[in-house]
Amino acid sequence: MQKYIDKIKDFNELVMFEHSIFSLPFIFIAMVVAADGWFGFTLLIFGVLAAVSARNFAMGLNRFADRDIDADNPRTESRPSVDGRIDASSILIFIAVNAFVFVAVAYMINSLAFWLSFPILFVLGSYSYFKRFSSLAHIILGISLGLAPIAGVIAVSAEITPWSVLLSLGVIFWVAGFDLLYSLQDIEFDIQNNLHSIPSKYGSDATLFISSIFHGLSVVFWAMFVWVASLGVFAWTAVVLSAFMLGYEHHLVRKDFTKIDRAFFTVNGYLGIFFFILVVMDRLAV
Template identity: 30%
Template structure:
């Protein structure tokens, strides 16, 4: 597939009409696609646990709002590290991606970018992420560096384990530790509970995402939670989401969140429940829409936790 124009080079599950396809210079488009800039849901899902953690830290500290500087750093870091992780994943998976309908249009398997150029682009993105990480305290830096282990091994787990989404959860939920560590220079039970909840959330929503590829994954021999759960797909996602809500609620309570925070957890739970009710085993298009809706679920929770910090700051 040629990258000669935006539509020919556009990746199958990217956002239609994205500015990458319309406005970006043509020579840059394959690299922006490699970094998933045309699929912003990825960096949103990486960012939101960071913001949850920062909001919980504000509640515990009695601050009137989450640290704006930390929120901004997490945004830049999430975009950079989502891009770096996706580039690394695509380098490792380029042969498998060529066998799957949804992924064979990606820049590496389609020949738009060479492996060597992709590796250089990976280094640039990782350096941006490192520059962001170095703005935090020493504990947060160490915690952030430790996230590289699950990131490094995840692309290979789909070859050897039936539930690779569990390793993805370890990586994508890591931000739930970062906001707390950035605020206090340590990790306390609320941060660990939030991390556990975020892991369950990731496994749930990525199982939904994997529904798109069930048939191709079966042919290519790629393992996924959607294949593992099969006819029990909705039950499995419901269990994951139930655990996510439970651990997030315990984290919020442990941090001292009040009624506004509890309401946010309830709305978060309702959103996840709606996803489960609408999930269908072989409905790939519907699964993609449900997966993307997790940005809204995560934003609801963050805004409620931030509002709880504001309320307590005013009344305290």
């Protein structure tokens, strides 16, 4: 039994399951707004399964594709995909199972979700290889998570609404912005190994500036989302709070690069949770 428990822990470390917190709140924000309130337990379960399986697929493929890179990077050399705890065949099976689960769940939701599940998987998988030839990989990661709100509204209403696109654009620039900050940790490694990233191409100062622009765009798009969706004061509070939290994130990173993990995981994790709670409160107040 302990062997299986250890293997589960290894797979959890492989994909960092707890980081699903970045995409889940915005899926449910879209579902709450689309349903104008509670969207039902069935869609709740489907939403969680779709989000987790999609992320597991993307992270599993990323770890598989990056085994050679991760083995040479001191920051990543102890990952299960590198140190032998999980072999390549097991990772490929994990990727295939999660892809199947995602498509199957999409099929059970509605036909539009099903047909869009295939290009979504393609986008999710493309990030793993993009950084080998383009510094736009940060944007691809943003798009990967930014698809979450659109997926949420499709699940509820089988359509793509203007406000969901604005919400997604906010997520795209939010994720791309904090990925820029996170990638500052590997700037020297990327330069030495000819990996394409904005920090390795333009330097840390330019990266911090571009990240701040991206996060400014996030706040703008989230404000447009609240306006177009005709939400109320609690949703506007979520936008203002997000602006302050992103500002604090940049303050932490600019002050000390060793605070990047704290900025990346803690601040961004709470941002999504608070945004979701405030949107729910907004719908309850109607």
